[in-house]
Amino acid sequence: QVQLVESGGGLVQAGGSLRLSCAASGRTFSRYAVGWFRQAPGKERECVAAINWSGGMTYYRDSVKGRFTISRDNAKNTVYLQMNSLKPEDTAVYYCAAVSDPSGSYYTQGYDYHYWGQGTHVTVSS
Numbered sequence: 001q002v003q004l005v006e007s008g009g010g011l012v013q014a015g016g017s018l019r020l021s022c023a024a025s026g027r028t029f030s031r032y033a034v035g036w037f038r039q040a041p042g043k044e045r046e047c048v049a050a051i052n053w054s055g056g057m058t059y060y061r062d063s064v065k066g067r068f069t070i071s072r073d074n075a076k077n078t079v080y081l082q083m084n085s086l087k088p089e090d091t092a093v094y095y096c097a098a099v100s101d102p103s104g105s106y107y108t109q110g111y112d113y114h115y116w117g118q119g120t121h122v123t124v125s126s
Helices: none
Strands: 003-007 010-013 018-025 032-039 046-051 058-060 068-073 078-083 092-100 120-125
Touching (some): 003 092, 018 032, 018 092, 018 120, 032 068, 032 078, 046 068, 046 078, 058 068
Parallel strands (some): 010 120
Antiparallel strands (some): 003 018, 018 078, 032 046, 046 058
């Protein structure tokens, strides 16, 4: 079992920055692919970024490219999502998710992930 805990959410003005953290415990995290998802009220959950176990492969949805950066520190069992130039449309609950995958892939669909955090709220005011 892997437990995931997100932190770093909050209220920020448009144009501001936040860094979300996803801390894992329970098992060695270094062979897990991780994704960051978000869900806004009335909208479907979407993957905003994903990273493979080594950090060598990453994915970003088009709307966050150039603004968000996903990274990981396997020694600290933590994955980060640096969010810059935030927009009101980035307002959502952000979740991290993990799946064991030593093959080196990343995943962008929620059903591929086995473990989920409880979410952290991000509100961007205009």
